[in-house]
Amino acid sequence: MSGASNNGGTGLGGAANVGAGAGGQSGMSAGGMPASGGEPSSGGAPTGAAGMANGGAGTSGGGTAGAAGMSTNLVTNGTFETTSSPWWSYANNTTDYPADQTLAATNGQLCATMTAGGQNVWDEIVGLSGVALTKGQYYHISFTVTADAPRTIKFKTGLGVAPYTDYFLESVAITATPTTATPQLVDYTYLNLRDDPMAQFQFQIGKTAGTVCFDDIVLEPVPAPATPAYTTPAHSHHPFKDYKGMVKMGTAVDTPIFLSNPLHNSIVAGEFAMITPANSMKMNLIQPTQGVFDYTDTDALVAWAKQNGLEFRGHPLVWHTQTPAWLTAPDTPFTADQLLDIMYKHIDGLMSHYVGQFPYWDVVNEAVDVNKDTGVWGYRSTVWHDTIGDDFIELAFNHAHAADPAAELLYNDYNIEQKGNAKADYVFDMVKALHDKGVPIGGIGFQGHYFIEPDGTTSNGVPDMQAIRDNMARYNDLGIDVQITECDFRIGKPLDDMKTAVQNKFYADMLQVCIDAPNCSHFTVWGLSDLDSWVPSTFPEYDFAHLFDTHLMPKDDYFAMSDLFAKYNPDDGTLIGGTTGTAGATGMAGTSGMMGSSGMTGSSGMTGSSGMTGSPSSGASESKKSGGCSVTPRSNGSGPWLVSVLALLGVLLSRRRRAD
Numbered sequence: 001m002s003g004a005s006n007n008g009g010t011g012l013g014g015a016a017n018v019g020a021g022a023g024g025q026s027g028m029s030a031g032g033m034p035a036s037g038g039e040p041s042s043g044g045a046p047t048g049a050a051g052m053a054n055g056g057a058g059t060s061g062g063g064t065a066g067a068a069g070m071s072t073n074l075v076t077n078g079t080f081e082t083t084s085s086p087w088w089s090y091a092n093n094t095t096d097y098p099a100d101q102t103l104a105a106t107n108g109q110l111c112a113t114m115t116a117g118g119q120n121v122w123d124e125i126v127g128l129s130g131v132a133l134t135k136g137q138y139y140h141i142s143f144t145v146t147a148d149a150p151r152t153i154k155f156k157t158g159l160g161v162a163p164y165t166d167y168f169l170e171s172v173a174i175t176a177t178p179t180t181a182t183p184q185l186v187d188y189t190y191l192n193l194r195d196d197p198m199a200q201f202q203f204q205i206g207k208t209a210g211t212v213c214f215d216d217i218v219l220e221p222v223p224a225p226a227t228p229a230y231t232t233p234a235h236s237h238h239p240f241k242d243y244k245g246m247v248k249m250g251t252a253v254d255t256p257i258f259l260s261n262p263l264h265n266s267i268v269a270g271e272f273a274m275i276t277p278a279n280s281m282k283m284n285l286i287q288p289t290q291g292v293f294d295y296t297d298t299d300a301l302v303a304w305a306k307q308n309g310l311e312f313r314g315h316p317l318v319w320h321t322q323t324p325a326w327l328t329a330p331d332t333p334f335t336a337d338q339l340l341d342i343m344y345k346h347i348d349g350l351m352s353h354y355v356g357q358f359p360y361w362d363v364v365n366e367a368v369d370v371n372k373d374t375g376v377w378g379y380r381s382t383v384w385h386d387t388i389g390d391d392f393i394e395l396a397f398n399h400a401h402a403a404d405p406a407a408e409l410l411y412n413d414y415n416i417e418q419k420g421n422a423k424a425d426y427v428f429d430m431v432k433a434l435h436d437k438g439v440p441i442g443g444i445g446f447q448g449h450y451f452i453e454p455d456g457t458t459s460n461g462v463p464d465m466q467a468i469r470d471n472m473a474r475y476n477d478l479g480i481d482v483q484i485t486e487c488d489f490r491i492g493k494p495l496d497d498m499k500t501a502v503q504n505k506f507y508a509d510m511l512q513v514c515i516d517a518p519n520c521s522h523f524t525v526w527g528l529s530d531l532d533s534w535v536p537s538t539f540p541e542y543d544f545a546h547l548f549d550t551h552l553m554p555k556d557d558y559f560a561m562s563d564l565f566a567k568y569n570p571d572d573g574t575l576i577g578g579t580t581g582t583a584g585a586t587g588m589a590g591t592s593g594m595m596g597s598s599g600m601t602g603s604s605g606m607t608g609s610s611g612m613t614g615s616p617s618s619g620a621s622e623s624k625k626s627g628g629c630s631v632t633p634r635s636n637g638s639g640p641w642l643v644s645v646l647a648l649l650g651v652l653l654s655r656r657r658r659a660d
């Protein structure tokens with residue numbers, strides 16, 4: 001215990017008290033890059049799964065804590081009065097990245113000093129071995145931390161031996177500096193999904209030289225936290241999921257927040273109709289060792305989704321990113337036959353385990369890239385393509401279809417939303433050729449990652465909605481379903497009202513396009529909130545991409561979407577009171593007062609006015625298709641951008657003035 005006080009109280013409740021915004025992702029880049037300029041480099045990204053949560057299964061299981069009310073700290077020396085024992089430290093010291101560190105009990109804290117920087121955050125570790133963890137048990141983790149300068153660290157529980165599976169891993173942005181400052185309290189409760197008598201508790205403190213100090217470390221079994229009730233904050237009182245006959249709204253769920261934040265889970269279950277696992281089905285996590293599948297995390301998510309009536313998207317089967325080292329760096333390169341066998345076994349391993357349970361699978365992800373030298377689009381150079389050949393895509397689809405004939409199989413990619421975009425046109429031709437050949441490709445996943453630049457420019461990051469409508473239409477002509485699978489709109493820092501207005505309009509316009517297209521069936525936002533966002537670690541200059549904020553409060557973009565839905569009758573998708581034309585997402589009058597509106601039982605109500613500008617401006621009486629029958633899109637215009645954004649800005653500013 002150091003002299004500085006901490007603010008005590010650990011408490012349950014699951015929600016993290018850390019100051020870190022993002023929910024602990026790895027720094028790996030993975031698609032979703034800017035539409036122009038930056039196509040992602042396929043290589044480059046570390047495949048190390050350091051950032052991926054793993055956790056385990058059984059959802060509600062709720063272990064019983066050791067003894068009610070009795071603290072059973074698994075950390076024998078967490079106060080560091082005189083010694084650092086039994087904690088050890090490790091520096092990943094290589095020629096390319098020389099690193100070293102010292103560890104000592106200093107002023108009643110455990111202080112690790114990096115004397116040279118590393119490459120990855122896990123290059124420098126402070127650890128405790130031999131922690132016995134029980135499946136289905138909730139654990140409370142708390143500690144205080146200071147550093148000599150602001151930095152982000154990670155902490156985890158996990159397997160201590162290769163392939164170093166992280167059961168639970170979170171990021172912490174340290175703001176308590178210098179090391180003599182009042183320490184910052186980090187406090188989590190999470191559900192552990194695996195029995196392990198020899199787990200490790202670790203702090204990953206690299207990669208920057210400097211000092212980080214810990215104190216008062218607690219890791220203890222506790223009872224299951226309560227599940228918060230959720231009431232939608234939508235002015236219509238209808239959560240997104242009530243409109244699933246028009247568009248099924250989904251979100252991506254990542255394992256760390258799923259295991260540690262009951263409020264997050266209540267919002268997802270209360271608001272959405274479907275989920276996609278953000279990471280747990282990726283090959284490095286689900287087949288970490290060749291032939292050994294670890295379904296634990298995904299099983300937990302699937303069980304929870306079933307309990308809550310949510311549909312599940314399988315994502316992804318064949319992808320070049322987040323792959324295990326045994327696949328990408330084998331001792332001897334795999335032959336084409338060997339790799340095809342691996343691909344088939346991976347598809348079988350996942351699809352047979354979940355056969356009949358997932359209506360949709362992203363079979364092949366991000367397989368198209370541009371040749372940087374020639375500017376010509378083609379198959380991305382990956383281990384799959386380069387070893388098996390051009391036909392790996394159709395082989396994957398055919399095999400997946402055999403594994404689960406009832407499932408809809410999708411090709412999923414980014415920057416393919418707009419007709420006329422070179423990549424989008426290439427992918428359309430590819431999908432059409434596969435379709436014409438009888439390959440069982442039922443849908444196309446438009447990832448939908450967009451953005452506004454830090455300087456406020458939008459030319460690269462805001463799509464032309466008409467081009468998206470046109471693209472959906474040509475897929476409709478083929479009878480191919482379109483799903484918006486990973487939508488988000490990241491904002492270049494710093495945040496301001498103008499950027500927020502552009503974001504609100506983007507989300508509403510995208511939703512309007514999907515509502516209007518007879519073949520656009522799903523709209524998934526890639527992550528619930530700015531708390532569990534993948535954006536800041538992947539695109540450090542950007543943040544604020546999601547519909548809920550870091551406190552899990554709904555943002556204006558949530559209201560922009562829910563107010564658009566409110567113009568429709570959730571039962572049959574008809575416009576309420578409208579007559580002709582579009583529901584008018586571009587008018588974007590629907591942002592709400594929303595400050596402080598939580599929708600969460602027990603917290604304050606909305607203070608703002610609804611902002612709805614009356615009934616829909618227009619609208620045909622036909623409804624969105626349901627059950628496979630379709631209607632003609634109502635509208636095909638998205639209106640002039642600038643006018644709409646300025647109008648919305650006016651609404652925001654006047655609201656602010658009223659608040660003043």
Ligand code: XIL
Binds near residue numbers: 028030032051447486
């Ligand atoms: C992202 C996850 O959200 C991150 O947590 C992870 O670090 C990288 O991958 N395209 C995809 C998704 O198909 O699987 C990616 O998800 C985002 C880009």
